[in-house]
Amino acid sequence: MVSPNSPETTGAPGKPGSPRTLNDVVIRLAGNSQDGIQAIGGFLARLAGRSAQEVMTYMTIPSTISGGPSIFQVRMGTGDIQSSGDRADVLVAFYQHSYESHRSSLRPGGVLLYDSDHVQPNLDDKGITAVGVPMTSATVEAVGGSSKEKGKNIYVLGLLARMFDLDVAKLTALIKERFSGKNEDIVRNALLAFDAGHAYPAEGLRDCLYQLDRRTPSPGARPQITTDGNTALAYGLIAAGVRYGAGYPITPWSSIMETLRVELPKYGGLFVQCEDEIAAISTALGFSYGGNLAVTGSSGPGLSLKAEALGWAVMAEIPLIVVNVQRGGPSTGLPTNIEQSDLMQAIYGSHGDAPRVVLAPRTVEDCFYTALEAARLAREFSTPVIILTDQALATRIEAFDEPDLERLMVTVKADLSPRPVGFKPYPLNGPTRHAPPGSIMEDGKYPTVTGLEHDELGHPTANPALHASMTVKRREKIKAVAATYKAPPVFGDQSGDLLLLGWGCTFGPIHEAVGRLQASGLKVGHLQIRHIHPLRSDLEQVMAHYKHIRVIEINDEGLYGFGQLTTLLRARYCNPEIQSITKTDGLTFRVSEIVELVAKNLGITSIKSARAQSVLAPPTRG
Amino acid sequence: MSAPTLAPAPDAPRAPLTKKALTADHPTWCPGCGDFAVLASFYKVLEKLNYPQEKIVTFAGIGCSSRFPYFVNSHGGHYIHGRALPFAAGISLGRDDLHVFVFGGDGDGFSIGGNHLVHTARKNPRLTYVIMDNSVYGLTKKQTSPTSPLGFKSKTDPWGAFDQPINPMRTLINSGATFVARSHATQVNHMVEMMHRAAQHDGFSVVEILSECVEFFPGAFDTSIPRKGGTFQAIDLKKNDGSPEDATRHDPTDELAAFQLALEPWPGKFGVYYENKTRPTKNALEQKLIANTREKTKNASDLDLLQKTFAKMR
Numbered sequence: 001m002v003s004p005n006s007p008e009t010t011g012a013p014g015k016p017g018s019p020r021t022l023n024d025v026v027i028r029l030a031g032n033s034q035d036g037i038q039a040i041g042g043f044l045a046r047l048a049g050r051s052a053q054e055v056m057t058y059m060t061i062p063s064t065i066s067g068g069p070s071i072f073q074v075r076m077g078t079g080d081i082q083s084s085g086d087r088a089d090v091l092v093a094f095y096q097h098s099y100e101s102h103r104s105s106l107r108p109g110g111v112l113l114y115d116s117d118h119v120q121p122n123l124d125d126k127g128i129t130a131v132g133v134p135m136t137s138a139t140v141e142a143v144g145g146s147s148k149e150k151g152k153n154i155y156v157l158g159l160l161a162r163m164f165d166l167d168v169a170k171l172t173a174l175i176k177e178r179f180s181g182k183n184e185d186i187v188r189n190a191l192l193a194f195d196a197g198h199a200y201p202a203e204g205l206r207d208c209l210y211q212l213d214r215r216t217p218s219p220g221a222r223p224q225i226t227t228d229g230n231t232a233l234a235y236g237l238i239a240a241g242v243r244y245g246a247g248y249p250i251t252p253w254s255s256i257m258e259t260l261r262v263e264l265p266k267y268g269g270l271f272v273q274c275e276d277e278i279a280a281i282s283t284a285l286g287f288s289y290g291g292n293l294a295v296t297g298s299s300g301p302g303l304s305l306k307a308e309a310l311g312w313a314v315m316a317e318i319p320l321i322v323v324n325v326q327r328g329g330p331s332t333g334l335p336t337n338i339e340q341s342d343l344m345q346a347i348y349g350s351h352g353d354a355p356r357v358v359l360a361p362r363t364v365e366d367c368f369y370t371a372l373e374a375a376r377l378a379r380e381f382s383t384p385v386i387i388l389t390d391q392a393l394a395t396r397i398e399a400f401d402e403p404d405l406e407r408l409m410v411t412v413k414a415d416l417s418p419r420p421v422g423f424k425p426y427p428l429n430g431p432t433r434h435a436p437p438g439s440i441m442e443d444g445k446y447p448t449v450t451g452l453e454h455d456e457l458g459h460p461t462a463n464p465a466l467h468a469s470m471t472v473k474r475r476e477k478i479k480a481v482a483a484t485y486k487a488p489p490v491f492g493d494q495s496g497d498l499l500l501l502g503w504g505c506t507f508g509p510i511h512e513a514v515g516r517l518q519a520s521g522l523k524v525g526h527l528q529i530r531h532i533h534p535l536r537s538d539l540e541q542v543m544a545h546y547k548h549i550r551v552i553e554i555n556d557e558g559l560y561g562f563g564q565l566t567t568l569l570r571a572r573y574c575n576p577e578i579q580s581i582t583k584t585d586g587l588t589f590r591v592s593e594i595v596e597l598v599a600k601n602l603g604i605t606s607i608k609s610a611r612a613q614s615v616l617a618p619p620t621r622g
Numbered sequence: 623m624s625a626p627t628l629a630p631a632p633d634a635p636r637a638p639l640t641k642k643a644l645t646a647d648h649p650t651w652c653p654g655c656g657d658f659a660v661l662a663s664f665y666k667v668l669e670k671l672n673y674p675q676e677k678i679v680t681f682a683g684i685g686c687s688s689r690f691p692y693f694v695n696s697h698g699g700h701y702i703h704g705r706a707l708p709f710a711a712g713i714s715l716g717r718d719d720l721h722v723f724v725f726g727g728d729g730d731g732f733s734i735g736g737n738h739l740v741h742t743a744r745k746n747p748r749l750t751y752v753i754m755d756n757s758v759y760g761l762t763k764k765q766t767s768p769t770s771p772l773g774f775k776s777k778t779d780p781w782g783a784f785d786q787p788i789n790p791m792r793t794l795i796n797s798g799a800t801f802v803a804r805s806h807a808t809q810v811n812h813m814v815e816m817m818h819r820a821a822q823h824d825g826f827s828v829v830e831i832l833s834e835c836v837e838f839f840p841g842a843f844d845t846s847i848p849r850k851g852g853t854f855q856a857i858d859l860k861k862n863d864g865s866p867e868d869a870t871r872h873d874p875t876d877e878l879a880a881f882q883l884a885l886e887p888w889p890g891k892f893g894v895y896y897e898n899k900t901r902p903t904k905n906a907l908e909q910k911l912i913a914n915t916r917e918k919t920k921n922a923s924d925l926d927l928l929q930k931t932f933a934k935m936r
Contacts, residue, residue, distance in 0.1 A: 050936060223936050225935035226936075227935050266922075272715065275741035286710060286712020286716065289699070289713060294712070309702055403932065405928055438697075446698070448698055448699045452700060459692070
């Protein structure tokens with residue numbers, strides 16, 4: 001092993017074996033996509049979840065199928081962690097390119113943990129502690145046999161367990177669980193690699209030994225679970241009683257479809273992989289027409305293909321859940337990056353006056369609850385509901401309270417009871433209630449569902465007055481949805497200088513930015529809007545309590561200078577104080593980015609700078 | 623599959639299904655349209671099948687013939703252009719207790735819906751598809767359709783069409799449809815027989831019916847109408863009676879023979895081209911998957927299953 005530690009850090013206090021205690025730490029792992037970087041991140045995230053620590057992770061997957069750079073950032077800590085952290089305290093670099101691309105993400109005083117078999121760091125770099133470990137050769141030595149360097153990721157997991165005094169018993173259990181069902185050799189090799197990493201001599205790690213503050217869970221607290229947004233959404237749909245669906249593969253939607261295809265048969269349902277996006281929404285609508293609420297989904301381009309059928313669903317008033325896991329657009333765009341640029345499409349995409357419900361989950365946990373709300377609204381209002389999630393929520397891992405399923409599980413069976421004489425599926429003065437096929441019509445007249453304008457029985461008509469009144473019926477129905485919302489309260493100051501509005505995955509960074517802006521004397525509130533369409537009815541009153549309103553969005557400011565939600569809010573409330581802060585670099589907002597952009601936008605100069613120094617920096621140096 | 627609840631007990635004996643009970647809105651087709659005869663034949667088929675009325679579902683895409691479901695008093699409806707098949711597959715797969723019929727034209731089925739036709743055939747869901755082929759876009763008033771013959775003068779090919787038309791039988795056999803038949807709107811008994819057989823087939827069954835558009839392509843199918851000087855050549859199906867003449871009859875389970883029939887020159891033959899009774903339906907395969915999966919979970923309740931899943935995420 002090389003020993004490139006700079007003279008400054010070698011003199012730092014803290015002998016090997018006497019760890020310092022930390023509140024939270026940000027670890028960035030950088031390698032290639034076949035290195036199992038995500039697996040390390042996943043183990044750390046799940047470990048933290050099991051230890052009742054809040055976890056946030058941040059992951060990029062390049063759109064190349066195999067090979068190419070990949071990173072995973074995990075933040076573990078005991079506080080109220082809402083974002084993945086702007087910059088890292090530890091950078092694990094597998095290759096020279098990983099080191100070179102990500103060195104700048106390391107905070108001053110942070111630790112560079114690099115594979116000395118592949119990386120030659122700049123030894124004059126004094127601002128950090130560089131620790132070289134021969135990760136590749138040590139793994140080969142530990143595992144032996146023909147598996148070569150496979151297991152390097154687990155070796156690194158062992159190293160990190162050593163550095164941060166992580167719970168080895170829990171990690172070992174997680175490794176066994178993860179590889180259970182596979183070849184016994186695989187489990188054995190993984191444990192060998194882990195043990196070798198963990199047994200790395202303390203002297204080799206110098207003074208890089210720490211301990212995360214352990215929080216004792218409050219009595220009666222629900223156990224924590226750790227998962228990503230797409231998984232939370234898929235199981236939310238199952239909890240909501242959705243048993244049928246259809247889809248077509250597209251990144252980053254596919255994992256929801258894969259989960260449902262495997263899971264739904266266990267619940268007596270089924271998910272169909274269709275020939276294309278249009279067939280997928282059509283098959284899902286066929287399921288719904290049969291009396292069982294169904295789901296379809298996609299990402300940006302796929303939603304464009306589904307738009308005509310969505311218009312039919314609005315006209316025929318068929319309940320349906322449509323998931324859009326947004327990515328960078330237009331067209332194939334940035335398939336593995338985050339962007340929030342499908343909002344207008346979600347609300348207005350299709351043709352004609354086609355009102356529908358649009359919900360946007362804010363966190364991984366919220367993906368679960370949004371699915372429940374979407375299903376409730378789809379059934380209650382017999383309408384398509386779009387869940388507008390995004391690539392960042394889809395792939396990142398968070399820990400949250402295990403949902404109380406006994407209270408939340410929904411069981412709904414198709415209502416095939418005979419319909420009395422005079423039954424009308426589309427009454428002008430009441431909610432639309434379909435009679436699914438199989439229901440006997442006691443007056444002998446069977447209903448039709450159609451995309452043509454129709455009368456209360458569903459029969460086509462071109463009567464102009466009826467088109468006008470049916471258009472009103474469909475519009476008022478969606479307006480009435482807002483009355484059923486349980487909208488969350490404003491976070492932070494309830495009135496004052498600035499209200500930060502956001503939607504989707506920006507929840508965490510905006511949440512943290514509030515504290516930083518408040519520290520500079522501003523009175524700041526934050527509202528993350530889950531109910532995109534229709535908007536919650538009290539939004540105007542909420543906004544009236546603030547001098548400035550800034551909407552944080554990951555999309556373009558457009559021809560007129562406003563992001564998509566901002567455009568909508570300005571049109572709705574005619575309030576010139578509603579302004580946008582937008583960006584389109586394909587990445588989630590960092591806390592510091594929001595703080596700086598808001599400060600610049602409002603002309604504030606007194607903003608306190610963020611924690612620049614890593615928590616791992618030796619105390620003598622600041 | 624979650625069994626639908628609240629279904630009425632099928633105890634009381636019912637009066638047989640009649641044309642009167644099955645008649646709904648008055649058809650909007652032009653006088654003389656071939657589709658009237660298809661509708662009349664379909665009523666007869668339903669009378670013969672005598673399904674419980676509430677279990678019949680008729681659906682369609684867009685086009686003149688796709689108005690069909692409005693004229694049948696059953697559950698059903700009118701979907702978007704070309705996509706009725708995947709919609710109907712959803713109905714059939716989600717509700718195995720229903721009898722699903724899809725109606726459409728040549729533009730709906732072979733042009734905008736071509737991809738769905740191929741893939742529905744591949745997946746083999748239990749449903750019956752009746753294509754009323756008039757070889758022209760009628761609802762939009764005379765454009766070239768995917769089955770318009772070479773030289774057909776339409777508003778989009780005033781000089782005569784030169785794109786090669788689709789051969790429906792060949793397309794369907796090639797796609798793996800498990801029941802493929804062809805009929806003619808001037809032959810009521812033949813239509814009734816074909817649709818009746820199709821409805822009883824366990825899988826995706828298709829009947830293409832040549833149905834003249836008197837407005838935009840009159841005389842299109844005269845070569846197969848005896849009273850107009852043509853000949854209606856029905857397919858003589860193998861009886862497996864060992865007789866010498868049986869050797870020359872068509873075996874509908876023989877895919878190659880079906881292809882050969884499909885390649886005969888226009889107007890070709892009418893009857894059952896192909897029938898595959900051995901390939902399982904998607905309905906059956908999905909049900910088997912569900913049954914096997916449920917067995918593995920030991921029929922655990924939905925709540926138990928989901929709680930166990932979440933426990934693994936701890």
